Amino acid sequence: MALAGRAALIIALLTTLCGITASLYGARRGRRELVEVGRRSVYALAIVLTLAFAILEVAFITNDFAYDTVANNSSLTTPLLYRVAAMWGSQEGSLLLWVWLLSIWSSLAVFLTRNRLREIVPYAVAVLLGFGTFFTAMLVFFVSPFVTSSPAPANGAGLDPLLRNPSMMIHPPMLYSGYTFFTIPFAFAVGALITRRVDSEWIPVVRRLALASWMFLGIGILLGAHWAYYEIGWGGYWGWDAVENAALMPWLIATAFLHSIMIQEKRGMLKVWNASLVLAASTLAIVGTFLVRSGVLSSIHAFGASTLGVPFVILIAIMVAGSIYLVVSRRDVLRSEHQLDSLFSREAAFLLNNMLFVGLTFVIFWGTFFPLISGAITGTESEVGAPWFDRYTVPLAIALVALAGIGPIIPWRRATLANMRRNFAFPLLATAVMLVLCFTTFGAGSSAPTVAFLCAAAFTVGSIAQELGRGYLARRAMSGDSPPLALVSMIRRNRRRYGGYIVHVGITVLLLGIAASSTFTHTAFVNLGRGHATTVGGYTMTNVRPTAAIVNDPTSTGALLTLGVVVGVTHDGRYVTTLHPTAEYYPDASGAEGPVGSLISGDAVSELSLDSSLRRDISAAIDAAEIQSALQPEINQANALVARDGSIGPTKQTELSYYLLAAIARGYLRHPPSAPLKLASTPLVAWLWIGALILLVGALIAIWPGPGAVTGRARARYLARVAQELGRA
């Protein structure tokens, strides 16, 4: 079937080229039937790539090690769940996932706009198929997932243990959905600029597409953070890693765009800015893909060195140059229709918010690419660490949280002193209460950024609560509905506004979780002997006893040996929880560490044990490498024992090796070494994930299409009112 897979990729490449030609020629010559061929090429691409995807997925599920990618990323002992996900653990498999998702989302966008934006769609289709051409060409000419070897190896190398996490099933597809979705607003923006139709019909379409991209990428980023939090080796939920940053940058620019497009929609302003933002967000999404795949920057998430760097640089250069040309050459249609009326208006608040988002993105861009910049200037690559990022991003994030509260309560065009007094009083009162709480709880010596953040958060929550309350009262007064019905109908009638407000609350809660957990966390790195205890953040943590398992690892990731300890946690003498941190050891196929040592000298992963609640998380992790070092004398002894009796055959040798490994595990249980533990008590982390859920709910409300019947009724009513005004005029 590898031949069919290869053929499918070539057919996919030809389909994209056929579609681009048909779309562009059809648009130029006014040949609608050719435009339709272009549109159908997007669907055809999705069908062909689904076949290629299915062929490779079947190879992974059935352990067909004739495929090089299956042999390198899966094995007979890899559980089915991870065999399915192992496909995107490799460069070539994940590239196929990328282009497959691109074809699926492009098909959806082309289908939803089948009766709209008639002039723009052919060019958008050509751009989308252009991306399809690029990525299928990568798969055909550079990194084919359908390369096979004969004879096929009996077993594969297995999936990287760090990737053996249930999040592997959902995080990469979500993140790639975000990245690929960003090509769609880009394509529609390019189409609109080419045809000079940056008009009222284009705005809602591109806004909704950008919102969907923003939502998918946001979910992808948050799932990644969640995954990282549970894999202690990755250093918490955010590490300012190059690849993490690369995903955050387009998301931040898209956030700026989602705000500033409202100014264009309402006031006909900032058209150049908006076109630039939507093009920049998509270009940054491709930069993110480039960082993962080129190996240009070191990252735990990247695929390492590859030959894909140059083609990606060319693609990015084309996107940047093309975007600049289009924006500059179309400046006549991008001219503002109005001027800013006042600095005290929602437009001004959004403008400031845009500058902060772009500033934040620039800081992250600079920090991410600093190794390359410093390498180019000084010849030595230097990295900036988390404190550097925190120094610049924290003040910007605080200002953005405050603006998330100001935006909803300040009117469009101009705010008067009277309405500012009326609207700012309650949020400022909430801020004052928070300030007093901060000083009474943390004292005068409390961290200034934390207090500033908590005050900004209180302002925003106060502002949104006031908006929701007033909207609800207005709705009740107008309709006389029952309280729950009034609330639902208030949101239903203005999904964008209230969905947006809910997103603001979600972001504030999420940042609250980040601020509290990073400021007030208590962490201890200790070596605890059996029966010994230590205190972390007021919790007494005791090494109760060791644990060991062979083959049947508790997390079902295929580890041969799992060692750990049971940690009892008490607070003021009262039982709180019991933690089970473990270290998982995987075999090394090279056999370099001897017959017994090689059973566990592959990758070693620390599995975090966590007790989570709304108030705090208590966690324990064990240092896998240090435990392995402590057991090294026994492993050497076992290796020597197996090697001494050279007359036994390979099967007996394997049996003996496993027997001796079991003996080592029993020895660990009888005489455990001091457990090298990382123990932590972190407050309010759960609120990070709760904030993320609120954010998702808000985004879904904002993106959901309005009910047609209601719109129709409202339209009729407004038509009548507008006609009435006409009569008076």
Next chain:
Amino acid sequence: MAIVLALVAVALLLGFLAWFLGAPLRAGVRLEVTSESERRVLEAARDAKYQEIRDNELDFRTGKLSEEDFLAIDRGLRAEAVEILHSLDALR
């Protein structure tokens, strides 16, 4: 045998694609007239204006606008909506 099966599958796929992509050429779809596109743009502008009128009203009801400001903005928005309706009528 596997190679033959793969070749048959590829041939079937190519046949399907030729049929699927060639359908519009066989049907001969005509290009939409320009006025239809103009109408869509104006309808989108009208909907956006109605939304703006609604937002303005909600801003007033939630205390972000004084009555004087609300009425001034409302008048302006309705006048713009009327212009759009005029243009739409002219296209019909």
